[in-house]
Amino acid sequence: MQIVHSIAELRHALRHTARPAFVPTMGNLHAGHLALISEAKPLGDVTVASIFVNRLQFLPHEDFDSYPRTFSEDSAKLENAGCDVLFAPREKDLYPEPQVFKVHPDPALADLLEGEFRPGFFTGVATVVMKLFMAVFAGKSHGTAVFGKKDYQQLMVIRHMVRQFALPIDIVGHQIERAADGLALSSRNNYLSPSDRAQALQLPQALQALAHEAGNAKPGQLLELEAVAMQKLAALGWQPDYLTVRRRSDLQPPQEGDTAGHLVALGAARIGTTRLIDNFEI
Structure with a gap:
């Protein structure tokens, strides 16, 4: 090389x-x-x-x-x-x-x-x-x-x-490369303390749950689903910036007619001093 x-x-x-x-x-x-x-x-x-x-x-x-x-x-x-x-x-x-x-x-x-x-x-x-x-x-x-x-x-x-x-x-x-337990690989994972690393999987789990629920929801229901996902993650000790479902093409909120196959659930949140991001296509 x-x-x-x-x-x-x-x-x-x-x-x-x-x-x-x-x-x-x-x-x-x-x-x-x-x-x-x-x-x-x-x-x-x-x-x-x-x-x-x-x-x-x-x-x-x-x-x-x-x-x-x-x-x-x-x-x-x-x-x-x-x-x-x-x-x-x-x-x-x-x-x-x-x-x-x-x-x-x-x-x-x-x-x-x-x-x-x-x-x-x-x-x-x-x-x-x-x-x-x-x-x-x-x-x-x-x-x-x-x-x-x-x-x-x-x-x-x-x-x-x-x-x-x-x-x-x-x-x-x-496609995202993940650790054996499902955490997205990131250079910033090195910043996680052992206890924070043990909790880090809660972010992809929250996004997977949001993606699953959003796949069967109408656009008008998404704001409530997103708010609940944020609340649940915050209750676990995280500081979430966003957990949201958007169109893959332009990252705008879904509209009527936008269906699974065209959406993505994205999230960013801080655990301890480390900010992590992740996403799951729907």
């Missing part, structure tokens, strides 16, 4: 390739990330991963400085998974000057759910992903990028961005 740090080095490494398959990450890799590499490998003539902790998507009170950075372990995992090129830019490589030009996603998609509780988050995500896309796919007629479905709203934002800018990139969503 070749490791490069600058955009110029990356473009040189990819100069003879036609169809890169790309997996962007922030490092601290787990089995979920490696599953994205496995999905990407048959989709291009070279498999590229990136590791970059993107300051633009962290709010001032969030964990940018303490976000786990495990580059040596991550590199070994990527090489064992069959990654061909690792792009690991330093901040000065990706942002050699203040990034004053930014990608602002449609507020109708980006300012709800995660965007309501993390203002500006998706601007930071869209900006760095666009810059990574320009680094990886410059001069290529076609390519593929693979994202995990755990960050469901992020996947939707990226899909819409690629369509709006007519980028020649296929966006592939990979």
Whole structure:
């Protein structure tokens, strides 16, 4: 596996390739990330991963400085998974000057759910992903990028961005990878204390129950179902931000005629000091 740090080095490494398959990450890799590499490998003539902790998507009170950075372990995992090129830019490589030009996603998609509780988050995500896309796919007629479905709203934002800018990139969503007990794999699971980890499964259980009930409910009943789900999770000691059912296509509330097969139950909640997100398609 070749490791490069600058955009110029990356473009040189990819100069003879036609169809890169790309997996962007922030490092601290787990089995979920490696599953994205496995999905990407048959989709291009070279498999590229990136590791970059993107300051633009962290709010001032969030964990940018303490976000786990495990580059040596991550590199070994990527090489064992069959990654061909690792792009690991330093901040000065990706942002050699203040990034004053930014990608602002449609507020109708980006300012709800995660965007309501993390203002500006998706601007930071869209900006760095666009810059990574320009680094990886410059001069290529076609390519593929693979994202995990755990960050469901992020996947939707990226899909819409690629369509709006007519980028020649296929966006592939990979199903959530879960631990044996059903907890969605996440780098932030490392923050959970043993007691919080024991309770963490309550979030996917609450979302599964909401998804099951919503599959048989009318849109007018959803608000009550969501409120009850929030109350039950709060009674278990969580601080829920949202547990909700939305349309998969645009994450707007379901309307009459929206049926199972077109919906998703999404949730975000804090247990102890750790904020977890999860979702289940209905």
